[in-house]
Amino acid sequence: MEQLLANPYLPSIVMTVVIILVFPLVAGYIVLAERKVLADLQVRLGPMRVGPYGVLQPLADALKLMIKEDIIPAKSDRWIFWLSPVVSTFTALSAFAVLPLSDRFFVADVNIGILFILAMSSIGALGIILGGWSANSKYSLMGSLRAAAQMVSYEVPLGFATVTAIMCAGTLSMQGVIHSQLERGVWGAFDNYGLMLVPTVLFIIAGTAETNRAPFDLPEAESELVAGFHTEYSGFRWALFFLAEYAAIVVISSLGVTLFFGGWLRPFPNVAWLEMPLNTAFPAALFAVMGLGCLKGVPRQVINGFRLLMLALGLGFLAVGGLFLLPAANEAVIGLFWFLFKLAVMVYLFIWYRGTFPRFRYDQLMDVGWKWLIPLSMGGLIVNGIVQLLVRG
Amino acid sequence: MAATTLEPASVDGDTFLDSNELVLNMGPQHPSTHGVLRVILKLDGETVLGTDCVIGYLHRGVEKIAEDRTYQQFAPYVDRMDYVAAVSNGLGYCMAVEKLLDVEIPERAQCVRVILTELNRVASHLLWLGTHALDIGAITPVFLCFREREEVLKIFEKYCGARLTTHAFRIGGLQYETYDTFEKDCVAFCDLMEEKVKEYHDLLTGNRIWVKRTTGVGILTAEDCKAYGVTGPLLRAAGVAWDLRKAQPYCGYEKYDFEIPTREGADTFDRYIVRMREMEQSCRIIRQAVDALPSGPIKGKVAKVIKPPPGEAYVSIEAPKGELGYYVVSDGSLKPYRVRVRPPSFVNLAALDKMCRGSLVADVVAIIGTIDIVLGEVDR
């Protein structure tokens, strides 16, 4: 036992298991958040039936998807059809290994972290392409063709934007990037006299395209290709694609947060007097408001079980809020809090796009990619490099 | 409803006969064919080389049913053709039979007919706008449009009890007197609508992706429109200020002051603008009609048993989708000898191939949306 606890790989293994176990649930709740936010944009209520305000909807969805009949089209390439959701999910979850959730919560801090994420995201595209091809359906095929073209075109500006950030930070390690931002006392996005904003914006646009989210959701363009590459998938296989998509969103958002928005650093990391209001008061207040909101909702529930759940949720939020007031606990989780908070903002942005923009057309997508994003990202790289050379010597 | 006979298609005169060609079957179960339309696309990559529409999946034999029903009994059936503009359908049919009977419709009935048809025009355009935006990938407008359309349906419901297939009019006039707050509701709806149209403009007209997706897509020039018999907003977006409400006024439309919105570009974006402005013009007509609503009887001198003299009449009205005509032949019996419907959706849809050739798959969806078809009317 002693020996086991002393094993240096133990924390990593525990983290890995936790991520693999917890992330599907997190993805489910991102879906719920998406449905709720979209519903709010669209003057609807969203899911309201399963649990109070629909909070148990993800569990019901997961259950439904798991017990659904597994259909493999008769003329599909069975092995590849089986393999592709696995590839997608596996690669998307692998990328979590290098995410710096905070200064103490991470699986591994490797010196090629960013490279690893980009590699995994590229292989993830393979899952989509294979899945679309193996289903032997024309809609799937066109979806995967679009996916292939889109990945190739948008990985270039994504890569350039990332390289610019790496150049600014001077390291490929995810933790290293954040430490560099701490040393320089400014978020990556505002470094180099604000010139880094160019790659930041390009990263967000290319990242949206890379994760196939609206307005770049051409591979699954519902109104044209029915469901694109996953037209023929159903049940749990489809759920795996879904999981992979949301994992990819989280990974790309995390990468963006790490490279440009200071990762687990609080805003204005070098302004000392903001320590108390930002690191203690803000999270405590945030959770207190959420908790009180839940408590206020208790009397509105008619089913006793739902009331209990709302009560538990409210008290839970209040307890978490209280945790931030304890210095020892605060120190342990504040990094995680900021990382997840920034991540949530990024994910919200993705959802917001979906509620606002129409879809690009295939040729327009290519136009935007090759004629605007790639030249701009290259320009951003060169200009930032020159400025850095002149200023830092 | 027939298997395709797509010829080796050509774009700009070049015949493509290579292995890149792909025949894609779109529909009848497809999210954006607006019902059970089946379009067989011949593609080279994403470029459309040719299309073939297969229709008839919703064919219910409305024209045959007419021969087996009395004139009054058939009236509710016409609502089931273009079910999003049921009031217009009913108006056309009633007017055709009234023409055969040669009856005078009281002023008040005319006026209420105008109000309800214009309300229905707005409702139809709202549904079009929402689904069209959905086709192009904007998922939010559809809910906003349904919110406003609900107000129209509420007025219908209060007026005659039905929301969609209203059967609002009767041969000779109206069945029901308007309800107490009818005028107020209509004006309130116009106020709401004029404000909301601005909201839609904010959401879509200023959106660069929307403009890029619709400009230059599905062009059908005025000459082509006339050759294909395409009417309604498609014709007006091609620069022809032709609207039956102005050209051959009926129901007292000559008394109202309104404009025919036109655009010159003949593309999807222009049709969008034309329909948006038509909604505003409809509100203008409703306001005037409500102001001028006379008192008096609501039904003309029509016998309980409708038995028109032998003869025939063709009456057409400006439905939200174009010219909606009814050709009714009477042999002097209780039942119509033949009722022919000239459906705007059916005729406009025939121009789909012309509009689609050379465009991309995503455009096909946009073009189907911009024609504004209702399959109930295409197939009858």
Next chain:
Amino acid sequence: MPSAPWEGSLPAAIKERFGDGIEGAVLLGGQKLLTVGLPSAAGVLASLRDDHGFDYLVDVTAVHWPKRERPFDIVWILYSFAANERIRVKTTAADGEAVPSVTGLYNSADWLEREAFDMFGVRFEGHPDLRRILMPDEWDGYPLRKEYGILQQDGAWVRENLKIESAQ
């Protein structure tokens, strides 16, 4: 219905050109109706479009009168944008007799003629692709003919394609 002779330059010009081919020009309830013989129908329609500006073919349809010797009325409804004028051209055809197609004059005739063929079995000579449009290709019978019952259907087709035994 009140019927009056239709006077004016248009019927006069048409009558002068086609002579006996024009069987009548009346205002039926105020609507212009030109009755022509089947042989001159194609010429009249072409002349109406080219010489008189009727550039919009509104509708093509048929009416079945089974007791007549020539049981089909073929009706073309035309409109002129320039003159804001609408006329109906009507002719009669025997069962199976070829009726000239106007697809060469108006593109809109394509589907409209297909529908008339589908519903009445009227054969339009010169139509590029005359096949059923609303009914299934293999359907037997023409539904809008008077002898076709309101409940009648093609039982064989239903059995074969829908795999059900229809109660009708």
